[in-house]
Amino acid sequence: MPATSTSEVESEAELAARFERNAMQYHAVLLRGARRLTHSEADAEDLLQDTLMNAYAGFRRFEPGTNMRAWLFRIMHNRWVSLHRTKQRRPDVFTVEDITDSDLAASSVHLSAVHRSAEDEALDILSDKVIREALNDLPEVFRLTVYYADMQGLTYAQTAALLGVPMGTVMSRVARSRERLRVSLATLGETRRGEQRVA
Known part of the structure; x- marks a missing residue:
């Protein structure tokens, strides 16, 4: 048996x-x-x-x-x-009779707050807006990879399984993202320092 x-x-x-x-x-x-x-x-x-x-x-x-x-x-x-x-x-399906002009106006005011990602909200807590700008400049596939690997703390293998890509792709994206962030942060930092000198 x-x-x-x-x-x-x-x-x-x-x-x-x-x-x-x-x-x-x-x-x-x-x-x-x-x-x-x-x-x-x-x-x-x-x-x-x-x-x-x-x-x-x-x-x-x-x-x-x-x-x-x-x-x-x-x-x-x-x-x-x-x-x-x-x-x-x-x-999307909805009935027009149920929507009024005031409903449209109210939803447009709250639309931007509803569609904010958790990553954006977490980055808002950071005092350095330069980091947020640099992350937002990354293409979506790089931003997602960095989010899971660096911010969520998943391993490369876990991130690869999650995104459905080979582990080498995750390693490459993380390395390229970090390099882009270094360059972007250096450029944005110089720009901000220049703006502060002028002001």
Whole structure:
């Protein structure tokens, strides 16, 4: 008779308890990652819920000893890509009678605040706006790679798995991003110093 694995004898209650214990500790960091991907608090919460539901559905297949955080971020990234593609294929639907001029005016005032990413909000805390400008000047693929590898502290292998690219690509992007940041920060720093001398 073949040996019975623990996942075959594990009850739903035991599975839920194990999921709560092992996966839910990453709730806060996953929410920050979801905000970064979606640029919207409501969409980030939806993406996080979808990620956790998919993670729970596949939790019996998760290999103990592998990196739970990277696994969860990979699921999130895949769900985000899938949901983003679905949204692009389906136009937004709303009834015109329900929207008034005051609704449009109110939403335009709050639009910029709603679509700010978690990365942008974190960088706002920094006192040095030069760093923020330099990061914003990076192309999106470099900015995402630097965000996961340097700001979130994921390893190159975890970042590669999350973004679905080879580890060498992540290493190259990080190195090139850091070099671009060095050049950009030096240039922006000189410009700012020159502006301060004139003022």
